Amino acid sequence: MFTRMLKLRLLNAVAPAYFFTATAATFILHFCFFVPTIFPNQGPSPGGCTTLHTVVFLYLMFNALGNYVMTIKYTSESANETAVPVCSPHCSDKVDAHYLLNGRHFCKLCRKIILKRDHHCFFTGNCIGNKNMRYFVMFCIYTSCTCLYSLVLGVAFLTVEFSMSFENPFTFLTLLPFSTGYFFMGTIAGLQLFVVLMLYVWLGIGLVCAGFCCQQVLLVARGQTWCQMQRGELVENHNPWRTNLKDVFGTRWILGLFLPVQTVETCTDDTDAHKED
Numbered sequence: 001m002f003t004r005m006l007k008l009r010l011l012n013a014v015a016p017a018y019f020f021t022a023t024a025a026t027f028i029l030h031f032c033f034f035v036p037t038i039f040p041n042q043g044p045s046p047g048g049c050t051t052l053h054t055v056v057f058l059y060l061m062f063n064a065l066g067n068y069v070m071t072i073k074y075t076s077e078s079a080n081e082t083a084v085p086v087c088s089p090h091c092s093d094k095v096d097a098h099y100l101l102n103g104r105h106f107c108k109l110c111r112k113i114i115l116k117r118d119h120h121c122f123f124t125g126n127c128i129g130n131k132n133m134r135y136f137v138m139f140c141i142y143t144s145c146t147c148l149y150s151l152v153l154g155v156a157f158l159t160v161e162f163s164m165s166f167e168n169p170f171t172f173l174t175l176l177p178f179s180t181g182y183f184f185m186g187t188i189a190g191l192q193l194f195v196v197l198m199l200y201v202w203l204g205i206g207l208v209c210a211g212f213c214c215q216q217v218l219l220v221a222r223g224q225t226w227c228q229m230q231r232g233e234l235v236e237n238h239n240p241w242r243t244n245l246k247d248v249f250g251t252r253w254i255l256g257l258f259l260p261v262q263t264v265e266t267c268t269d270d271t272d273a274h275k276e277d
C-alpha cells in the first residue's frame with residue numbers, strides 16, 4: 001500500500017511537469033518552426049494563412065489552458081469540513097480515496113474531503129468532482145483539439161522541410177523506430193527526430209483525451225461518477241440525461257463551450273451533495 005501511494009504521489013508530481021513541458025514544446029515548435037516553414041512570408045507583413053493558423057492555435061491553447069486553470073481554481077472540496085479523517089497506512093480501500101458518507105470522499109493525494117468525487121486527475125494534481133467536472137471536460141476537448149491540430153501541422157512541417165512522405169497508411173508504425181535508427185546513424189537531424197517524437201505525443205494525448213471526454217460526458221448524462229463505477233455501484237438516477245448534463249454544465253453551457261468562463265453559480269455546496277444522497 002505504501003509503495004502504491006508513493007507511486008501515485010510521484011505521478012502527481014511528474015504528470016503536471018510533463019503537461020507543461022509538452023505545452024512549452026508545442027508553443028516553440030509552432031511559432032519557431034511550423035508556421036515560418038509551412039507558410040513562408042512573401043512580403044513584410046504576415047500572410048492570411050499565417051494569421052489564421054496562429055489565431056486558431058492560440059484560441060485552442062487559450063481554451064485548453066484556461067479550463068486547466070478553472071479546474072484547479074474551482075475545486076470540489078468540501079468547504080464545511082476541515083477535519084481530515086485519519087487514514088491508516090494499512091487501509092483496505094483499494095482506491096486512492098476513502099469513501100465517506102453522502103457521496104463524499106477523502107482523497108489521499110489531495111488530503112481533502114471531496115464532494116461527489118469522480119476521480120483524481122494527475123495532470124491537474126486535483127480531484128475532479130461535481131464543481132469542476134465541466135471545466136475538466138472542456139479541458140479534455142480543447143487539449144485533444146490542440147494535439148490533433150499540432151499533429152497535422154507537424155506532418156506538414158516534416159513533409160515540407162524534410163520531404164518525408166506520409167502517403168503510406170502504415171507510416172506511423174515504422175516512423176519512430178526508423179527515425180531513431182537514422183538519428184543514431186547520423187542520417188537525420190535532432191530536430192527531425194524531436195518532431196517525430198512529438199507526433200506520437202500529440203497523437204497519444206489527443207486520442208486519450210477525446211476518449212476520456214466521451215466517457216466522462218456519458219457518465220455525467222447517466223448521473224454517475226467514475227468512483228461509483230470503480231466501486232461497482234449502480235446508482236438509481238431517475239433524472240433525464242438533459243437534467244444531469246445541465247446540473248454539471250450549467251445553464252450557460254453554450255458560453256462554456258467557446259470560452260473558459262464560469263458557467264454556473266458557485267452556490268453548489270455541501271447541502272446540495274447531502275440532498276442528492
Ligand SMILES: [Zn+2]
Pocket residue numbers: 107108109110111119120121125126127128
Ligand atoms: Zn485528489
